[in-house]
Amino acid sequence: MSRIQPPKGFRDLMPDDFKAREYLKRIISETYEQYGYQPIDTPVVENVDVLEGKGGGENEKLMFKVLKRGNKLSKAIGAQDWARLADMGLRFDLTVPFARFVAAHLNELPPVFKRYHIAPVWRADRPQFGRFREFVQCDVDVIGSDSMMAEADVICATATCLKRIGFGEGLTLRINNRPLAPLLLGAMGLPENLLGEGCRLVDKLDKLGIGGVCEELQKTGASGETAQNLSAFYKSTEAANSEGRIAAMREAVSGEDADALIGRIEEILDLCEGVAEIDIVFDPFLVRGMDYYTGPIFEITHPDVGFSLAGGGRYDRLVGMFCGNRDIPATGFSIGFERILVLMKERGMLPENQSGIDVVVCADGTGVSGRALIAAGETLRAKKLKVDVALTGGTVGKTMQLAQKRSAAFGVILRAGDPDNAEVRELDTRRSETMSIGAAAETIAGKLLV
RNA sequence: GUGAGUGUAGCUUAGUCGGUUAAAGCGCCAGAUUGUGGAUCUGGAGAUCGGGGGUUCGAGUCCCCUCAUUCACCCCA
Known part of the structure; x- marks a missing residue:
């Protein structure tokens, strides 16, 4: 099964x-x-x-x-x-x-x-x-x-x-410069051999919370002081906007490298300011999993969605x-x-x-030739309509019901004994009118393909 | 790869402490009626209760195994 x-x-x-x-x-x-x-x-x-x-x-x-x-x-x-x-x-x-x-x-x-x-x-x-x-x-x-x-x-x-x-609403783009992440952790006192693992943990911040990250960090061998530094940095920047976070970052991480890396973030913020259709915020705790990132990284999140x-x-x-x-x-x-x-x-x-399709063509009872049905379909399609010809029997009512489920707007019903004309039925109103196939194509195309 | 949950008709589910022929809604099919294909009414088909083994006088129900599936972790889109 x-x-x-x-x-x-x-x-x-x-x-x-x-x-x-x-x-x-x-x-x-x-x-x-x-x-x-x-x-x-x-x-x-x-x-x-x-x-x-x-x-x-x-x-x-x-x-x-x-x-x-x-x-x-x-x-x-x-x-x-x-x-x-x-x-x-x-x-x-x-x-x-x-x-x-x-x-x-x-x-x-x-x-x-x-x-x-x-x-x-x-x-x-x-x-x-x-x-x-x-x-x-x-x-x-x-x-x-x-x-x-x-x-x-x-x-x-x-x-x-x-x-x-x-x-439209609620989307936020978080941005960081990937090399900044180990610099920050280093400045917090994390030894160099733990920087990689530290970055991975920081990336889980949204799931673990800052407390969880610090806890895990210490399990890897980081000092309590490092954890406290990190926690303090997080808390002091949590509510800040990009400017505030950048200022805090400059204070925490010094050196030409850091300056340049932060500068790139500022450049992007500046380029997008008032132009990009999204709120952009600097997030020093964004890391992302791929190891191949060498510069700015970004992620778009929605408040209602966990990923x-x-x-x-x-x-x-x-x-x-x-x-x-x-x-x-x-x-x-x-x-x-x-x-x-x-x-x-x-x-x-x-x-x-x-x-959806536009039109379903079917026969009312037996006695209508398959050839007539196929031909009627082609005539309608010549007017660029999407046309389905009913390929098996079944009552007209049933066929129309199925047609409407597929969002067809019209049914074209051929009758035995009157091969040149067809009933054109508007499925919503169920009004119908009998006319030649050619006229049916014109009429339906006129109504649907304005 | 690790952990938890769920498998009963086409779909969604009910099923008591283990106890006769496993139940309902929707959907499907047929008929009646109305105003047609919609609405209402009547009837019908459709389930070896995921599979296998065990306990028991008796298992949808309890135990073990297996398969499927969902969720969480890991990681990520």
Whole structure:
């Protein structure tokens, strides 16, 4: 009985689901194109060495790998070389494959390349609310610009997307500069060897609370003083706005590096001020999981939702991993397509009549030739109407009922003995009129396709 | 990968301390009636209670295993 369900974490899509997804994709792609981003695609599989060791964090562990085939598989098994059973893997995000793409096509691409990519990715984690093993990601990235204008560009574009989707109010973009996080912790007294773990804990602040983070921090070996410093810093900046937090940050962290890193945040805030369609706030406790971030990072949250709707950041060294380690500036933003879709469904933000047709053609009783029905359908379609011809019997009433469920506005009913004319029935009002098929096409097209 | 919960008709669920033939709503099908396809009424089909094993005179109910699923953690979109 359960054999016929798709594998765990994977989904079949019914027409309504599919149309809803197309609707959302369309808003996003149209918006990104308006900002000058170009669509690309890459293979769903990459060589494992492309996907591994590139700072994808935990995601690498969740990779679906593709087993080698034939002799190579036998050889690997024979050698008990378990690490090399697979030679390819399904991509677990769009950023790492994009970095490879850029490296591979560096001399074909313009100096600054802006692309968007809407495509499925796969992760072998346990499915949960709003989380799947196969899900769509929507990434925008700018390659080749180390200006904070690139950040402002992806932020504005993404904010506009979310606004057009229908999340006008309540969205907040939190921003930090990733290298600032270990600097802050260091300034609080955390020893260098604990900085990595410390950053990971700070990232969980929204779940653990400041108390929880400090507690966990001490379990890793941090001193009570460090924990107290951190807690005090958090509490003193919690209620502050970006300006206040930046001031506190400057006080806590000194040095040219820190100044420059904070300066970049200020630049972005300044560029977006009054322009981006979203509230932006500096959050010194934002970290994010990927290890490849080298600069400003950001996340968009909604007060009613426990997870972030979009996230991204700068990764100046990732592309270089595929082409001689030279830095190629890059920054990007990823929209949580699936999560947004779940929210839209819950809140009725999806348009009605997504799987609708305009007209259903059927026969009243037997005696109408199939050919007449098919021909009538074609005549109506010539007027650009979406037409479904009833392919099996059934009463007119039943057919019309089903038609209306599919949001058809009109029924066209052919009768035996009167092959040239048809009854045109308006399904809402149930008024009908008999006319030639040609006239029916004209009339319906006139009413529906204004 | 770790932990908890839930599996009864197509869907949502009820089912007492273990006790006769497992119940209802929605949906579906047929008929009646009205004003048609909607509304109302009548009738009908549809469940080996996720699967396997055990305890018992007797299991939907208790125990074990398994599968599926949901949630939380991890991590993240």
